[in-house]
Amino acid sequence: MKIKFIGAAGTVTGSKTLVESNNGVRVLIDCGLFQGIKSLRELNWEPLPVLASSIDFVLLTHGHLDHCGWLPILVNQGFSGKIFCTSPTMEIAKLILIDSAKIQEEDAKKANEENYSKHEIAEPLYTVEQAKKVFPLFNVVQPEKIFGFDSEIKAVFTPAGHIIGACSISLFLEGKTLVFSGDLGRDNDVLLYPPIKPKKADLVFLESTYGDRLHPDTDPKLELEDYINTAFRKGGTVIIPSFAVERAQGIMYLLWELKKEGRIPDIPYIVDSPMGVGAFEVFFNNPKWHKLSIPDCHTMSNMFVINSDYEETLAAINNKGAKVVIAASGMITGGRVLSYLENYIGNPDTTIIIVGYQAEGTRGRKLIEGAKSIKIYGNYYNVRAKIVAINGLSAHGDQADLLNWLSELENKPKKVFLVHGELAAADELRLKVKEIYRVNCSVPLMGQEFEF
Structure with a gap:
């Protein structure tokens, strides 16, 4: 063999x-x-x-x-x-x-x-x-x-x-x-x-x-609450690069709980991914594989605006008010999150929350290591946004x-x-x-x- x-x-x-x-x-x-x-x-x-x-x-x-x-x-x-x-x-x-x-x-x-x-x-x-x-x-x-x-x-x-x-x-x-x-x-x-x-x-x-x-013995839900409320007070946008399947749903679940408990503000919560709807269908189609009930899946999804078309992405980008955006990809190697970073990474009121493993050489890895600028579509952008990591969500x-x-x-x-x-x-x-x-x-x- x-x-x-x-x-x-x-x-x-x-x-x-x-x-x-x-x-x-x-x-x-x-x-x-x-x-x-x-x-x-x-x-x-x-x-x-x-x-x-x-x-x-x-x-x-x-x-x-x-x-x-x-x-x-x-x-x-x-x-x-x-x-x-x-x-x-x-x-x-x-x-x-x-x-x-x-x-x-x-x-x-x-x-x-x-x-x-x-x-x-x-x-x-x-x-x-x-x-x-x-x-x-x-x-x-x-x-x-x-x-x-x-x-x-x-x-x-x-x-x-x-x-x-x-x-x-x-x-x-x-x-x-x-x-x-x-x-x-x-x-x-x-x-x-x-x-x-x-x-x-x-x-x-x-x-x-x-x-x-070892993952830190911290409460990721509490960290999410703190970062979102701090950004909201400044009128800033929170961007969470995330894999569209499961990690996004895990973050959505915590945000849904925080919203139900009245711990985060009533602002737009956006999942920006062409496969966002399809990812939810995977959860609906396979209830034995996860802990959520189907009614909870539906209720949770109703809290979020799911952008599939790029025109919807542009509309969200142009809305400069406070909001939370979950966008692929998880390591910032491609996808819709790059369009948000082009427009928001230079704004000190923006908070970018890294929630998963970032491989060597990826933009996500560079950001958590303190990069002063990153390259997107051939252009360099200065990093003025607040970069934070929640390791407990890995x-x-x-x-x-x-x-x-x-x-x-x-x-x-x-x-x-x-x-x-x-x-x-x-x-x-x-x-x-x-x-x-x-x-x-x-x-x-x-x-x-x-x-x-």
């Missing part, structure tokens, strides 16, 4: 792990887009180290862009096999792939019109039509039920928190059990249930996004959560690989895993291959 780390090794983006069985069956766990620093983004344009047509199956842990966003390219390069995932993951992946393609088409068009691309003609990484070609390949699996997809390979998906539909995946082949954590949520998430811990594993592939830190488990996820294994794994984390975070978690569980633990690098 061969394991090849094609993405999310030494970084948190571009998740792709290739498993090749002894009889030559190739299974790709996740197929994500690289984000962040330029050297990583450029990898999106490179072919895989194996032919796409030689991959037989793709198994998706969840529907975030860094786990499913490269699928259109995989299909364009010749993949024609089955893609297995849960029902909510399929719904989310369709929304995110179309949204990603639209953003890339719009960015390429804007670059060509305003002549700020280094290329003679800027091209999108993939188009909406190419994204749609992925959809017929999706196959829905039921969580916690073992299924066979090859004569010698079986798998089971188990809920992992993080976002709706997200799962860890156990792969059974050649008498071994390979467990891929995917992105793990938190035990105390406001909307989602805690991750289910694995019981048996020979090889473990564990995410390490927050492998070197969708990723922290070091304690990650270590706890391993706590119910009945056997000692032969090896634990730490993926989906920057090197410093992964290495600190490696030391903790070795100390607590006394297992062979390592941090693979991009392109490394192991044989078992």
Whole structure:
């Protein structure tokens, strides 16, 4: 058996792990887009180290862009096999792939019109039509039920928190059990249930996004209340960059509670995302995956104005009164949030609240590290807005959560690989895993291959 780390090794983006069985069956766990620093983004344009047509199956842990966003390219390069995932993951992946393609088409068009691309003609990484070609390949699996997809390979998906539909995946082949954590949520998430811990594993592939830190023991609801009321007193706008699915709904839930309790003002609360309505439908369609009742989903959504058309975005931008805007993307790498920042980041009355992990090289990371200016669509904008972070709203488990996820294994794994984390975070978690569980633990690098 061969394991090849094609993405999310030494970084948190571009998740792709290739498993090749002894009889030559190739299974790709996740197929994500690289984000962040330029050297990583450029990898999106490179072919895989194996032919796409030689991959037989793709198994998706969840529907975030860094786990499913490269699928259109995989299909364009010749993949024609089955893609297995849960029902909510399929719904989310369709929304995110179309949204990603639209953003890339719009960015390429804007670059060509305003002549700020280094290329003679800027091209999108993939188009909406190419994204749609992925959809017929999706196959829905039921969580916690073992299924066979090859004569010698079986798998089971188990809920992992993080976002709706997200799962860890156990792969059974050649008498071994390979467990891929995917992105793990938190035990105390406001909307989602805690991750289910694995019981048996020979090889473990564990995410390490927050492998070197613990989330603060603070009340994110109280922090939201304070930041919104402070901005309101100044007549300023609050901008919350957020992933459109689940993180946005988690923030909306807290805002809804604060509004019901009379703790935040009666001002416009806007969710600005082309897939905003679709994201709500995922919650309505999959009530068993989250803690909200359907009536609460409807009542909560009625508090917000959901902007789908760009004309609505422009109207919200031109309304200079106090307001709260939740806009994609979560790491400020693209999407509607850039239009708001173009107009508001230079205003000292603006508050920008960072609520999730910010990968190296992203605008979000630069802002929380104190950047004095940021580049948007070829132009630099001075940062005069107030930049704050609420770490308690992260969708990723922290070091304690990650270590706890391993706590119910009945056997000692032969090896634990730490993926989906920057090197410093992964290495600190490696030391903790070795100390607590006394297992062979390592941090693979991009392109490394192991044989078992």
